[in-house]
Amino acid sequence: MSHPIHTVTHIDAGSHARCGLLSLPHGTIETPAFMPVGTNGTVKGIYHEKVEQMGYRLILGNTYHLYLRPGCDVLESFGGLHAFSSWKHNILTDSGGFQVFSLSKLRKIKDAGVTFQSHIDGSRHAFTPEKVVDIQTIIGSDIAMVLDVCTPPDIDYRAAQEAWRVTKLWAERSLIRRDENGEKFRGCLFGIVQGNFFKELRKESAETISAMDFPGIAIGGLSVGETPDRFSDFLAYTTEMVTPEKPRYVMGIGSPDYILDAVANGIDLFDCVLATRTARHGLLFSDDGPVNITKAIHEFSSEPVEPTCGCTACTQYSRGYIRHLFKAGEMLGPMLATEHNLMYLHTLMERIKNAIKNNSFSVFRKEYLARYYGEKKNV
Amino acid sequence: MSHPIHTVTHIDAGSHARCGLLSLPHGTIETPAFMPVGTNGTVKGIYHEKVEQMGYRLILGNTYHLYLRPGCDVLESFGGLHAFSSWKHNILTDSGGFQVFSLSKLRKIKDAGVTFQSHIDGSRHAFTPEKVVDIQTIIGSDIAMVLDVCTPPDIDYRAAQEAWRVTKLWAERSLIRRDENGEKFRGCLFGIVQGNFFKELRKESAETISAMDFPGIAIGGLSVGETPDRFSDFLAYTTEMVTPEKPRYVMGIGSPDYILDAVANGIDLFDCVLATRTARHGLLFSDDGPVNITKAIHEFSSEPVEPTCGCTACTQYSRGYIRHLFKAGEMLGPMLATEHNLMYLHTLMERIKNAIKNNSFSVFRKEYLARYYGEKKNV
Ligand SMILES: [Zn+2]
Ligand SMILES: [Zn+2]
Numbered sequence: 001m002s003h004p005i006h007t008v009t010h011i012d013a014g015s016h017a018r019c020g021l022l023s024l025p026h027g028t029i030e031t032p033a034f035m036p037v038g039t040n041g042t043v044k045g046i047y048h049e050k051v052e053q054m055g056y057r058l059i060l061g062n063t064y065h066l067y068l069r070p071g072c073d074v075l076e077s078f079g080g081l082h083a084f085s086s087w088k089h090n091i092l093t094d095s096g097g098f099q100v101f102s103l104s105k106l107r108k109i110k111d112a113g114v115t116f117q118s119h120i121d122g123s124r125h126a127f128t129p130e131k132v133v134d135i136q137t138i139i140g141s142d143i144a145m146v147l148d149v150c151t152p153p154d155i156d157y158r159a160a161q162e163a164w165r166v167t168k169l170w171a172e173r174s175l176i177r178r179d180e181n182g183e184k185f186r187g188c189l190f191g192i193v194q195g196n197f198f199k200e201l202r203k204e205s206a207e208t209i210s211a212m213d214f215p216g217i218a219i220g221g222l223s224v225g226e227t228p229d230r231f232s233d234f235l236a237y238t239t240e241m242v243t244p245e246k247p248r249y250v251m252g253i254g255s256p257d258y259i260l261d262a263v264a265n266g267i268d269l270f271d272c273v274l275a276t277r278t279a280r281h282g283l284l285f286s287d288d289g290p291v292n293i294t295k296a297i298h299e300f301s302s303e304p305v306e307p308t309c310g311c312t313a314c315t316q317y318s319r320g321y322i323r324h325l326f327k328a329g330e331m332l333g334p335m336l337a338t339e340h341n342l343m344y345l346h347t348l349m350e351r352i353k354n355a356i357k358n359n360s361f362s363v364f365r366k367e368y369l370a371r372y373y374g375e376k377k378n379v
Numbered sequence: 380m381s382h383p384i385h386t387v388t389h390i391d392a393g394s395h396a397r398c399g400l401l402s403l404p405h406g407t408i409e410t411p412a413f414m415p416v417g418t419n420g421t422v423k424g425i426y427h428e429k430v431e432q433m434g435y436r437l438i439l440g441n442t443y444h445l446y447l448r449p450g451c452d453v454l455e456s457f458g459g460l461h462a463f464s465s466w467k468h469n470i471l472t473d474s475g476g477f478q479v480f481s482l483s484k485l486r487k488i489k490d491a492g493v494t495f496q497s498h499i500d501g502s503r504h505a506f507t508p509e510k511v512v513d514i515q516t517i518i519g520s521d522i523a524m525v526l527d528v529c530t531p532p533d534i535d536y537r538a539a540q541e542a543w544r545v546t547k548l549w550a551e552r553s554l555i556r557r558d559e560n561g562e563k564f565r566g567c568l569f570g571i572v573q574g575n576f577f578k579e580l581r582k583e584s585a586e587t588i589s590a591m592d593f594p595g596i597a598i599g600g601l602s603v604g605e606t607p608d609r610f611s612d613f614l615a616y617t618t619e620m621v622t623p624e625k626p627r628y629v630m631g632i633g634s635p636d637y638i639l640d641a642v643a644n645g646i647d648l649f650d651c652v653l654a655t656r657t658a659r660h661g662l663l664f665s666d667d668g669p670v671n672i673t674k675a676i677h678e679f680s681s682e683p684v685e686p687t688c689g690c691t692a693c694t695q696y697s698r699g700y701i702r703h704l705f706k707a708g709e710m711l712g713p714m715l716a717t718e719h720n721l722m723y724l725h726t727l728m729e730r731i732k733n734a735i736k737n738n739s740f741s742v743f744r745k746e747y748l749a750r751y752y753g754e755k756k757n758v
Contacts, residue, residue, distance in 0.1 A: 040707040041700075047691065047711070070678070070703040077679050078699065086695045299449070300456050312426065316465045320457065321420075324449045328419040331710065332426070 002215040005188055006031070006247035006268065013359035016239070016266035017352075022058075022247055024142045025186050026082070026090040029057045031247065032263050032352065034254065034345045035092060035271035039065050041085040044276050045331075045338040048087050054311075054346045057089040058142070060271045063135055064096030064103070068118050068125075072138050080140030092143035092271070094251070095132050095192070098220075101150040109149060111169060129170035130177040133189065141187045143249075145218060146174040148192040153226045160196035164205050167194045175213055190216040190249060197230065199237055206241030216247040219267075223252035232261055239265040256285060256348055256372060260365045263352055275345055279337035282326045284313075285344040289372050291319075293337065298323040311343035312336060381594040384567055385410070385626035385647065392738035395618070395645035396731075401437075401626055403521045404565050405461070405469040408436045410626065410647040411731060413638065413724045414471060416655065418444050420464040423655050424717040427466050433690075433725045436468040437521070439650045442514055443475030443482070447497050447504075451517050459519030471522035471650070473630070474511050474571070477599075480529040488528060490548060508549035509556040512568070520566045522628075524597060525553040527571040532605045539575035543584055546573045554592055569595040569628060576600075576609065578616055585620030595626040598646075602631035611640055618644040635664060635727055635751060639744045642731055654724055658716035661705045663692075664723040668751050670698075672716065677702040690722035691715060 010019040020031040036043045036051055039062045043051050051059065061081055070084070078084040081091055097114075100107055104116035106124075113128030129147045136144035147170050149163040171191050178189045191214035195201030209217055219238050222231055235250065242248050247268045253259055254272020262270050275285070282294040286306040291298075293305065301319035309315075313322060313336035325333030355364035389398040399410040415422045415430055418441045422430055430438065440460055449463075457463035460470055476493075479486055483495035485503075492507030508526045515523035526549050528542040550570050557568045570593035574580030588596055598617050601610055614629065621627050626647045632638055633651020641649050654664070661673040665685040670677075672684065680698035688694075692701060692715035704712030734743035 040703070040709055042704060042709050042711045045710045045714075047714070049691070049695075065707075069707055070699070074678060074699060074703070078681065078697070084697075084700055084703075086700070299453060302457065312428070316428075318457070318463075320449070320453065321463055321465070324419070324453070324463075325421060328444075328448055330419055330421050331424045331713070332421045334710070335424075335426070335714070 002188070002213050004245065005215045006245075008244070010357050012356045012361040014362040015264045015365075017263045017356045017361045018266055018268070019353055019356050020247070020268060022268065024058070024090045024188065026088065026142050027057055029090065030353065031268035032349065033058060033269055034259065034275075034349055035060045035269065036342055037062075037271055037273045037276065038085075038087075039273070040069065041066060041081055043338075043342070045280060045334050046276075046342065048085065050339060051342065052089065054343050056342070056346060058269075059087065059089070059091060061091050061093045061139065061141070062096070062099060063093045063132060063139065063145075064099035066093070066139060067096065067135050068120055072135060076138050080138065082140055090142040091140070092269075093136050093139055093141040093145065095145040095147045096127060096135075097145075097148045097192075098150050098251070100127060109166065111166060113147070129173045133174050133177040133181065133185070136187065137181050137185045143216065144185075144187045144189045146171050146189065146191055146214075148194055148220055150224075151194070151196050151221060153197055153224050153230075155196060157198055157201075160198050160201055163196065164194050164201050167192065167205070168208060171209060171212060171214075188215045190214055190218050192218045192220040193238060193242065194221050195238075196221055197226065197234060199234075202234065202238045203241050206238050210241070210243040210246070214246070216249060217242050218249040218251060220251055222250060223258070223272075231258075235262065235267075236265050239267060254345070256345075257369060259345070259348065260352070260368065263356075264361070264365060275341040276338050279341040280334040282333065282337060284337050284340050287368070287371055288374070293319060293323050293333075294326045295323075305340055306344060309340060309344055309347065311340045313340040381567070381592050383624065384594045385624075387623070389736050391735045391740040393741040394643045396642045396735045396740040397645055397647070398732050398735050399626070399647060401647065403437070403469045403567065405467065405521050406436055408469065409732065411642050411728065412437060412648055413633065413654075413728050414439045414648065414650040415721055416441075416650055416652045417464075417466075418652070419448070420445060420460055422717075422721070424659060424713050425655075425721065427464065429718060430721065431468065433722050435721070435725060437648075438466065438468070438470060440470050440472045440518065440520070441475070441478060442472045442511060442518065442524075443478035445472070445518060446475065446514050447499055451514060455517050459517065461519055469521040470519070471648075472515050472518055472520040472524065474524040474526045475506060475514075476511075476524075476527045476571075477529050477630070479506060488545065490545060492526070508552040512553050512556040512560065512564070515566065516560050516564045522595065523564075523566045523568050525550050525568065525570055525593075527573055527599055529603075530573070530575050530600060532576055532603050532609075534575060536577055536580075539577050539580055542575065543573050543580050546571065546584070547587060550588060550591060550593075567594045569593055569597050571597045571599040572617060572621065573600050574617075576605065576613060578613075581613065581617045582620050585617050589620070589622040589625070593625070595628060596621050597628040597630060599630055601629060602637070602651075610637075614641065614646075615644050618646060633724070635724075636748060638724070638727065639731070639747065642735075643740070643744060654720040655717050658720040659713040661712065661716060663716050663719050666747070666750055667753070672698060672702050672712075673705045674702075684719055685723060688719060688723055688726065690719045692719040693722075
């Protein structure tokens with residue numbers, strides 16, 4: 001049996017929000033935690049040392065991308081992704097399932113595994129649940145994910161049921177391979193709940209995956225294009241079915257409003273490319289909602305993006321200068337915006353943890369969202 | 380009369396190479412000095428604080444680009460480029476002449492000035508020598524350049540003579556406008572030597588501009604596509620004609636071999652986009668010559684780009700990882716390469732200054748180039 005890795009230290013009096021400590025091979029981290037995404041072994045547009053200085057101790061890498069490039073032979077020769085990318089702290093890798101189903105072409109699913117074509121060069125590849133555990137063993141992931149079958153939000157019950165059947169089968173085989181790999185596998189293997197948007201399947205999946213020998217549980221198949229209400233409904237419903245004894249991770253959550261929703265339901269971990277991707281397009285988080293820095297209104301502004309933020313963009317530069325960088329197509333624009341959005345989310349997580357510890361999370365959330373969704377001035 | 384701003388502290392025993400101190404409004408800098416180029420008020424791909432930490436105290440901005448974007452109204456409202464871009468040290472701005480002649484369309488030169496079309500949006504603009512001094516007054520340049528007529532390397536004597544006639548006329552008018560601007564103009568206005576590739580014109584231009592009331596002299600019209608031998612010949616010839624009493628600046632010099640050539644001739648300042656532009660394409664300086672980091676030979680290399688370099692790329696990452704970043708199109712590749720090339724050149728300038736002070740510059744140059752041009756192994 002996997003030993004417990006997550007200790008809940010406080011539960012908010014007025015919600016399911018909780019604080020905890022997650023014990024991982026490269027150090028313990030406080031939860032709830034947002035994870036920056038480093039698809040190719042680098043968080044786009046920022047030095048690892050800045051990510052570390054902000055306080056992040058757990059970032060994400062993508063198994064699908066890293067398997068295709070630089071490839072397992074390179075990663076193995078460097079002794080894994082930590083050494084290759086000079087990141088001293090924890091790394092979570094996804095299973096590649098989502099990318100196989102969203103990026104690659106000509107995929108075919110059988111019980112044995114999935115075959116697909118690389119989005120980079122069209123070359124043919126196959127993932128089996130065993131192979132995906134092996135790849136993450138080579139990567140040296142602190143948190144590894146099982147291969148699962150990802151489905152779009154509009155399929156019928158029979159298709160969702162079939163996807164969940166295969167997901168369950170693969171979960172079982174992943175555990176066997178993890179144990180076969182013995183000490184070579186140094187991380188924590190998380191199971192993934194699926195079941196599409198059918199409550200009956202969600203319940204079965206959440207209970208089944210919870211009961212299996214995974215030290216942590218991910219909730220997959222949400223934030224895939226459904227409406228915010230449907231997301232919120234299914235997130236709440238599914239999370240309640242997942243054992244509170246294990247850390248809960250929900251994929252694809254990265255804006256302040258969705259983060260607050262996830263935390264309220266008792267989610268401990270989340271990640272999303274949104275913070276860094278929208279940053280590169282000039283959208284910066286603020287307490288007054290996202291700031292589109294490319295707008296003309298900022299041209300002469302000597303104000304910082306967010307006066308309470310301690311990042312380089314906010315402490316050293318004006319909205320007017322950052323707007324100029326974006327208009328001129330200068331790399332420093334996306335670099336500063338990336339740093340800002342990651343710093344903003346890290347600070348937001350600190351505020352959230354404090355609110356939980358003070359049993360005032362619901363009040364904090366309500367007040368935060370009132371301002372976030374409120375009348376936008378000069379943003 | 381402008382007061383002297385450059386003190387020569389040492390002249391190498393075996394060449395014209397010299398060390399000096401250049402006194403500018405935002406602090407004194409040691410010469411010879413390489414200046415990183417920050418066309419749009421940012422050195423591409425790197426934080427100003429990193430440029431500063433490396434030891435750079437003088438960077439370049441482009442008058443033509445800054446005039447078009449963000450524009451003088453924005454720069455004026457921020458109190459100049461230093462405040463706008465949060466750069467606390469010295470800024471040199473070129474006159475925009477070179478850009479008008481290389482980037483813009485439909486340019487027409489008259490004695491009054493030059494009209495041209497923006498390369499950004501096709502809008503029509505006019506530069507006069509007076510206006511260019513005024514723009515640089517708004518920018519707050521520590522070193523400002525006069526508007527000059529730039530010519531390609533293949534024109535005939537009459538055309539070169541005519542370009543020099545207008546350049547001289549504009550130089551005279553620039554000085555008048557500088558003095559008219561009084562205390563509003565806080566920088567040092569440099570004259571520019573032209574004369575194309577005709578020694579008679581070069582001599583006349585160098586002597587004429589040297590004798591005018593400029594505190595510093597730039598040598599223009601070199602490194603414009605001519606052969607290395609012709610460059611070297613005309614650089615040596617022209618520099619000797621320029622008064623040694625004033626700092627000498629040559630534009631468009633940024634690779635180790637050209638820098639060594641310029642220093643040997645007694646040049647004190649140079650700039651080039653090459654260091655940062657080639658970095659973004661994966662070409663990194665090393666003592667063994669440029670390293671093309673995208674080559675397959677680096678795929679499994681755990682070696683640093685240049686073991687003697689103290690930059691982030693060389694101290695924290697391997698050739699294999701940096702290659703991976705470039706192959707994956709990750710921003711961190713160009714960011715690390717930019718930091719490396721600027722750090723490498725800063726360190727090279729330190730080595731050059733030490734060699735001059737030890738009267739061993741010629742030996743240093745010879746040994747450096749033997750290795751730089753030598754048999755390339757693993758690069
Ligand atoms: Zn900020
Ligand atoms: Zn370096």
